[in-house]
Amino acid sequence: xxxxxxxxxxxxxxxxxxxxxxxxxxxxxxxxxxxxxxxxxxxxxxxxxxxxxxxxxxxxxxxxxxxxxxxxxxxxxxxxxxxxxxxxxxxxxxxxxxxxxxxxxxxxxxxxxxxxxxxxxxxxxxxxxxxxxxxxxxxxxxxxxxxxxxxxxxxxxxxxxxxxxxxxxxxxxxxxxxxxxxxxxxxxxxxxxxxxxxxxxxxxxxxxxxxxxxxxxxxxxxxxxxxxxxxxxxxxxxxxxxxxxxxxxxxxxxxxxxxxxxxx
Numbered sequence: 007x008x009x010x011x012x013x014x015x016x017x018x019x020x021x022x023x024x025x026x027x028x029x030x031x032x033x034x035x036x037x038x039x040x041x042x043x044x045x046x047x048x049x050x051x052x053x054x055x056x057x058x059x060x061x062x063x064x065x066x067x068x069x070x071x072x073x074x075x076x077x078x079x080x081x082x083x084x085x086x087x088x089x090x091x092x093x094x095x096x097x098x099x100x101x102x103x104x105x106x107x108x109x110x111x112x113x114x115x116x117x118x119x120x121x122x123x124x125x126x127x128x129x130x131x132x133x134x135x136x137x138x139x140x141x142x143x144x145x146x147x148x149x150x151x152x153x154x155x156x157x158x159x160x161x162x163x164x165x166x167x168x169x170x171x172x173x174x175x176x177x178x179x180x181x182x183x184x185x186x187x188x189x190x191x192x193x194x195x196x197x198x199x200x201x202x203x204x205x206x207x208x209x210x211x212x213x214x215x216x217x218x219x220x221x222x223x224x225x226x227x228x229x230x231x232x233x234x235x236x237x238x239x240x241x242x243x244x245x246x247x248x249x250x251x252x253x254x255x256x257x258x259x260x261x262x263x264x265x266x267x268x269x270x
Contacts, residue, residue, distance in 0.1 A: 012180050015264075022260060024061050024252045028054055061252040062245060070255045071234040074207035077214070077227040083202070089129055089226070090199035094122045095185055095213060096138020096155040097206065099162075105152055110162045115206050117230040119159055122204055123166045125228075134168065135193065135201075136160055137176040137185040154178075182213055182261070183270035186220035200224045206231035208254055212261050216270055 020026060031054030038047035060066075083089055098118045103111035112119065126134055138155035154177035164170045176192050179185045190197050201222065205213050207229035214227055233251050264270075 011268075015181065018260075019257060022253075022256050024057065024249050024256070027057050031057065062248050066248055066252045066255060067234045067236060070208060070251055071236050073211060073255065073258060074229065074232050074234055076211045077207075077229050079207070079229055079232070081226060081228060083129075083226075086226075087200050087224075089132055089202050091132050091193075091196070091201045092122060092125055092129070092134045093189065093201045093203045093225075094118055094134065094136045094159065095182070095203070095205040095209075096136070096159065096179070097209070099138075099155050099158050101140060101152060101155055101158065104158055110158055114233070115231045118204055118206065119162060121228070121230045123163055123168060125202065125204075126163065126168045126172070132172075134163070134173045135176070135189060136163075136173060137179055137189045139176075139178045139180055139184075182209070182216050183220075183265065185213070186216040186222065189217075190220045190222065197221050198223050200226065202226050202228050204228045204230060206233075208233060208258055212258060212265060215262070216265060219269065 031050055035047045035050035035054065038044075038050060095118065098112055098115040100111045100113055122134065136156040136159045138159065140152055140154055154175070156175035156177045160170070160173050160175050163173060174192065176185070176189045179188045201224065203210075203213060203217065203225045208231075210227050210229045214225065217225055233254065
């Protein structure tokens with residue numbers, strides 16, 4: 007059941023991309039136009055342009071910023087009870103590229119790793135838990151066994167000076183819900199300890215829900231990798247970046263709804 011959900015989520019995720027909407031809208035309009043149906047072609051083109059205008063407007067960053075600020079940035083680690091461990095979610099390494107080039111190839115979420123390394127130095131006595139398997143749907147369907155993202159992240163952190171004996175990894179998860187469930191199984195009774203959860207700011211709300219549902223009772227969210235900056239770029243005009251952020255926003259909002267319905 008988990009594999010079916012994973013594959014379906016990837017297919018739906020592809021259809022939810024703004025690029026997919028624009029392509030399908032243009033194909034529909036052209037098809038109608040060549041078929042002589044001018045009115046449907048006009049409506050199709052108008053709706054496609056409306057989607058593009060909405061995505062490129064400040065609305066995208068304004069809504070994404072709301073999602074990114076659900077939890078405060080740079081929480082005071084000295085307040086409250088001591089931190090018992092650092093929990094790092096995958097999603098920072100491009101595994102295929104990394105295997106091809108034999109070095110860690112980071113994506114936009116690389117701050118999950120760099121901030122984990124900084125905190126590991128700041129809190130030198132506590133354990134670090136990394137969760138992340140292989141999230142490639144093709145590899146899952148065809149049973150290709152490659153190195154997991156957690157293993158790559160561990161090796162990178164060790165190369166940055168973190169003691170390997172401090173690091174525990176979970177290598178089977180393919181999505182946020184599995185991050186939470188599979189990690190809980192490995193930490194056992196330590197699930198009730200005070201863990202610092204590191205993931206991207208836009209991803210934190212869904213992550214906290216999943217981990218709390220999986221039984222984690224004392225997490226401190228530590229959001230990183232912020233994609234918005236309303237202070238200076240609320241009206242920025244860079245179509246590629248805006249479309250990418252709109253894709254993230256749609257994925258997270260739909261993910262929050264679906265995870266809520268399915269209890270993940």
